[in-house]
Amino acid sequence: MDQIAAMRAFVRVVEAGNFSRAADLLDIPKPTVTKLIQQLEAHLRTKLLNRSTRRVAVTPDGAAYYERALAVLSDLDELDGSMARSQASPAGRLRVDVPSSLALYALIPALPDFFARYPDIQLDLGVTDRTVDLLAENVDCAIRGGDLLDPTLIARRIGEVRMMLFAAPGYIERHGMPLHPRDMEKGHRVIGYFNARTGRPVAFDMMRGEESYELHLPYSMATNDSTAYLAAGLAGLGVTQTIEPMVSPYLDSGALVRVLPDWHAGQIVLHVVYAPNRHLSSRLRVFVDWVAELFGSGGAYRHAAASLLLAANPRG
Structure with missing residues (x-):
């Protein structure tokens, strides 16, 4: 058994809520996810998940294992990231969710600068005015305007704008x-x-x-x-x-x-947000820093925040 792969599969099933969604997010077949979970439960000699035709529920042992597995995987990713940073620029795929007007009028026009700095990062840009579920949809971070309705998210203030x-x-x-x-x-x-x-x-x-x-x-x-x-x-x-x-x-x-x-x-505060149990990889860290610089620089992009129409508007 590949224990690390099994741990990653288990964590993704817990976060996604079902095996099919976890398989899609991991980009592996659903039977592979099922086999990894079965192998992990056999290895640990305990049941981690209760399965039904419609949903997956975490057992008490599964909930405890999830917290520890998440910490282990985060430490492992951080170790890998620190080695990568010492040898090369951040690399890999990054999923970012951005409101449509903010993407069109602010973020995308500035991306040549980002890719000039970090050419090895692949950016999957979700463009929607819908407030996405960061964990369930496997989104690394999002840019939002207004009061944050989910207090569990980690938020970094990047600017404020007037309507x-x-x-x-x-x-x-x-x-x-x-x-x-x-x-x-x-x-x-x-x-x-x-x-x-x-x-x-x-x-x-x-x-x-x-x-x-x-x-x-x-x-x-x-x-x-x-x-x-x-x-x-x-x-x-x-x-x-x-x-x-x-x-x-x-x-x-x-x-x-x-x-x-x-x-x-009115005046709207802009944040870049990510989930607290989403490991802050080197590629996510440099993107968050770049976005904060972009919107906090005093240039035109700082004000191009149609995002206050786009996400959790405090008056909306």
């Missing part, structure tokens, strides 16, 4: 340019954005210094995808709230104009 209002010139011609948030309540419409997990809409709470104004406006359209949200704004369907660097090309071309430029719609 502003924008609209297409054609929309302003039809409805007029508001001078105060209360003017928005006189026939204006917004484009709604709803949280993909909860279905709750993002609020339009306007602020200027110590002054605040809460808007309750009808929407012409609502979406849970930030790219579609921007497209709706460009089509003149209503007023949008997003980040200026994300729309700066459209401001320069005249396709969008600022609305209530002295006001903003």
Whole structure:
């Protein structure tokens, strides 16, 4: 029996919740996973998992073994990583989940710099506005905006951004340019954005210094995808709230104009997050450091965080 392979298979089954998903994540056949678990239980002379047709449950011995196995595998990965760092640059596959607009307007344009530094890393970039389950979906880390709804995640703050209002010139011609948030309540419409997990809409709470104004406006359209949200704004369907660097090309071309430029719609904190029992490999460590540098450098990418429309928005 390959005990290390069996331990890795067991840990993945526990995290994934079933043998099929664990086999997919390990990229090995399901019968191989089953055989490794059986061999491990025979070697340990104890039952680690209770199996049924629908689910896998961890036994008390299995729960204890999982914690110790996770620590052993983390130490082993760290040992391998330290040897690799001493001889070469970080290498291997890294799965990162990023909100769609953040990926398009901030992360992907900056990736040539990352690959120039770390050419041996392969990046599997999950682009979605859905909040993924890092462990179940085998994601190494994710970039999220707003309050973190899962307190078990390890989070590194990488920046903060402000939301502003924008609209297409054609929309302003039809409805007029508001001078105060209360003017928005006189026939204006917004484009709604709803949280993909909860279905709750993002609020339009306007602020200027110590002054605040809460808007309750009808929407012409609502979406849970930030790219579609921007497209709706460009089509003149209503007023949008997003980040200026994300729309700066459209401001320069005249396709969008600022609305209530002295006001903003709140401030969102950005984090890169990863699971506490996800070993911080050398490739994950350098990516986290690079992302923190990217968004904390004061450059345009720091502000290109459509992610506040994209993940766990504190008001969403």
